[in-house]
Amino acid sequence: MTTIPLVRPFIQVDVFSTRPFSGNPVAVVLDGSGVSDEQMQTLARWTNLSETTFVLPPTTDEADYRLRIFTPQAELPFAGHPTLGSARAWLEAGGTPRHAGRIVQECAAGLVTIRHQGEDLEFAAPPRIRDGALDEAYLERITTAFGIRSEQVLAHQWVDNGPGWAVVQLATAREVLDLEPDLSLIPDAMVGAIGAHPAGGEYRYEMRTFAPGAGVIEDPACGSMSAGVAQWLTASGEAPAVYRVSQGSRVGRDAAIAVTAEPDGIVWVGGNTHVLVRGTITL
Known part of the structure; x- marks a missing residue:
């Protein structure tokens, strides 16, 4: 037929x-x-x-x-x-x-x-369908794969709204950009890293997301992780209600992600x- x-x-x-x-x-x-x-x-x-x-x-x-x-x-x-x-x-x-x-x-x-x-x-x-801190074993796997020391991680969190995201927060955007992850050590992971840009610039944070578990090595710009991270950081007071995220430069892109957290608790990502x-x- x-x-x-x-x-x-x-x-x-x-x-x-x-x-x-x-x-x-x-x-x-x-x-x-x-x-x-x-x-x-x-x-x-x-x-x-x-x-x-x-x-x-x-x-x-x-x-x-x-x-x-x-x-x-x-x-x-x-x-x-x-x-x-x-x-x-x-x-x-x-x-x-x-x-x-x-x-x-x-x-x-x-x-x-x-x-x-x-x-x-x-x-x-x-x-989010999962939040809270990562367990120590998984965090150790991530830091090992990222080639960083555990003390470089300021905070860490599940920010999963469907894809399975976890994130580690580093002190600076430069540390995030300098990551050379060995994803063979976390082949099923859906994980990202964020770090702050110097104050007064166009962007509050630099973000990178790695999704070997979905067949994507490095995502040029990730709205779902930005959403989960924003819910975490604005609720904790770490981030302001309005900010911008830069992503993609390590893969030849120049993405800009805007975040707005409203008083009613709704976070908009666009x-x-x-x-x-x-x-x-x-x-």
Whole structure:
């Protein structure tokens, strides 16, 4: 029996980018109806981006659309830059939110609200499903893989809102940028590092995220980790209510992630988005 190829609209978006080609790209298939799980994973493996997404009809009247998110190795319940990039692609393709200026995305982690104004979008950070300090054994594995001394870690925390993130806080952005991790020592990890930039600059923190457990060595810009870290640091008083994060320079990118923690406790994570590829894809 001959299989009829599926031809679907396709958009690729650069997310958290101050200029085109400097952020984190996401591939978006705008009609995932009838695409099998195997086809979705195969495409995600082929694009070899941090994530590839598929837009589907929502299963609840509260949502504008449903999103499935795949790394090259597995499906994720939630991820930040794919959320913003897919929302941008959906708007580009003519999507109209039920409520002006506010998109509601349904994903495996639940409903995620996205605010948009022009090319800037921001999502409301979902609740963490795991928080608290890392256990000493896991922390030791991370510091060994990062090639740093345990006393260089100012603080550490689970900041998991779906992908499985853990983070260590170092004293300076320079220490974060100088990391040369041996990820073979933590092959299943989803882990990041943050450190402060000198006061008075454009960015409060430098962040790097490593996701060998998802088939991504180093993520150019990570919204989900930024969200979990922001919930942790703003609640503890370590970070101000509004700040910016720089990410990606070690992989040739120049990403800028904006964080706003509102008095009601909602943390918004956002940045600029650019549609760079428009066309169709054959599955």
